[in-house]
Each structure stands twice: as structure tokens, then as C-alpha cells.
Amino acid sequence: MANSLKIFSGTASRDLAEKIVSFLDMSLGDSSINRFSDGEIWVKYNENIRGCDVFIVQSTYAPADNFMELLIMIDAARRSSARRITAVIPYFGYARQDRKDQPRVAITAKLVANLIRTAGADRVLTMDLHAPQIQGFFDIPLDHLYSAPVLADYFRKQNITDLVVLSPDIGGVKMARAYAKRLKAPLAIIDKRRSGPNLAEVMHLIGTVKEKNILIIDDIVDTAGTLVKAAESAAKKGAKNIFAACTHAILSGDAIKRLKRSNLTEFVAMDTIPLPKEKILDNFTILSVANLFASAIKRIHNEESISILFD
Secondary structure: OOOOEEEEEOHHHHHHHHHHHHHOOOOOOOEEEEEOOOOOEEEEEOOOOOOOEEEEEOOOOOOOHHHHHHHHHHHHHHHOOOOEEEEEEOOOOOOOOOOOOOOOOOOHHHHHHHHHHHHOOOEEEEEOOOOHHHHHHOOOOEEEEOOHHHHHHHHHHHOOOOEEEEEOOHHHHHHHHHHHHHHOOOEEEEEEEEEEOOEEEEEEEEOOOOOOEEEEEEEEEOOOHHHHHHHHHHHHOOOOOEEEEEEEEOOOOOHHHHHHHOOOOEEEEEOOOOOOHHHOOOOEEEEOOHHHHHHHHHHHHOOOOOHHHHO
């Protein structure tokens, strides 16, 4: 039992967790997560985890109950004498609030990092943080995975000719450049101004997109406003087919309506956030990161390098 690998899941990432344990040829740990009539969360591990290496898979997208559930699962594991507790957070919520960019606002990403550590986590495993510097907010080890190998491999197999990778804003240039390098494609950039939360306006398109096939890359698609405006801007400049890809498809508010009306040929997303069937359009492709997380979990458990996964 000592040092045994155990993987549990919160309610937010059950499907992904099932895929992860399937790759590892093991079963998902037995736990109960219930709610009192007023909504309070109750957690119990139905098997002995004393001395075990415990991994808890739970994305922290809205509502905040998903994050609270993760904290309670961590606390329950700590009080059950788990040897090590790793919070596996495929989508790390509140990452967009990573700095004090105006007076009297919270740096919520740091608050969340503090709460995860205080709850009792010894380590965090996550993917494509909105701001990579959030890794420095943690006082415990954090392993940062990238969806680029999965997405780039998918588009490489499509054999799209005359491809240009387009970053929808200046902040995404580093990610877009990495994809452009992997796909051996030129880079274009949208110069965007944001007038408020979830409000964006396209100002300029830097680069050549005329008579080209475009791949728009972003880490998060929330209301899809930025994505759709970038696609419209590329189309006005004479682009042919326009593809879009992201790691975390939040798709809140009017996102689905916008994507339905958009000129996108294909929208590709990872399964870090589960999408209900009614949100999956005909031109959607959902790729899984389960194999990547399974490999990372196995390597962490065996005290092996994670970086080799991206060499």
C-alpha cells in the first residue's frame, strides 16, 4: 500500500480522469462527493490512502464550487494521511487575474495558488496557464504541460497548404510563434485593444494573410469575441479557409451563437473542460489530453523528468 499510485476525480473532470486511468491501465479511485440541501460539499475517500501517492483530477472552471470541491478533496486526502497529494488541474481557473493592472483589484491567481497550498497539496500539475509567470505564485512544485504537441500534430496531419499561424492578440504571440515553428508556417498578429472584460476591438492585422489558409491559436476561448473578430479581420484581408484552435474552450455567454455565425472552417479544442453535446457544433473537433496527463502522472510518481515529454 505504501507509495501506491491512486488517482481520484472531482465531478468537474470525471470523463477526462476516466480516460487518464484507462491509459495507465488502472481504475479510478473510489470516493464519494455529495452536497447537503444548501449546497455544501461533502467528500469521503472510500478506500485506504494512507501512505499513498494521491492525484486529484479537477478543472476549476466556473462555478466556484468546482474549485471548492478540489480544496475539500485535498484536505480530506491530507487528513487521511496520504504521503503526497498532487492537484491535477487541466484548466486552471482565475488565471486571467494575474496582476494588478488597475487600482483596487485582486490578484486572484495568487490567491488561488495560496489556497491550494494551504489546503494541503504538495504539488500541482496543470496545462497551458494563461500567464506562465503564475508558476511563480506557487510555493510548492508545479509541473506545466503544453497542448502544443497534440494540436500541432493534428494540424500537421491535415496537410494544409499555404498555412499562416495567426495570434489573436499581442499576448499570444509567444504561443503562436511556437506553433508556427512546429508547423513551419509564417506568423501573423492581430493588434487588439480591450476596453473591458470580455470586450475586444481589432485594430490592425500585422502580416500577410491574403490567399492563405489561416490557423488562429489561443489558450482560452471564453465568449469567442476575440476569436471571431480575428477571423473576420483575416477574411477581410483575403484569407481563404480559417481554422481555430485552443486549449481551454470555456464557451460562455454568446460564444456558441458567435461561432455559429462565424466564417470558421473548423474549431479544434482540447478536453480540459467538458463540453455538453448542445455546445458541440458540426465543425468542432475535440482532441484529448488524457495521454499527456497520464504520462506526466506516471513520471511524477516514478520521480522522472516531465520535460522529456516536450523534447
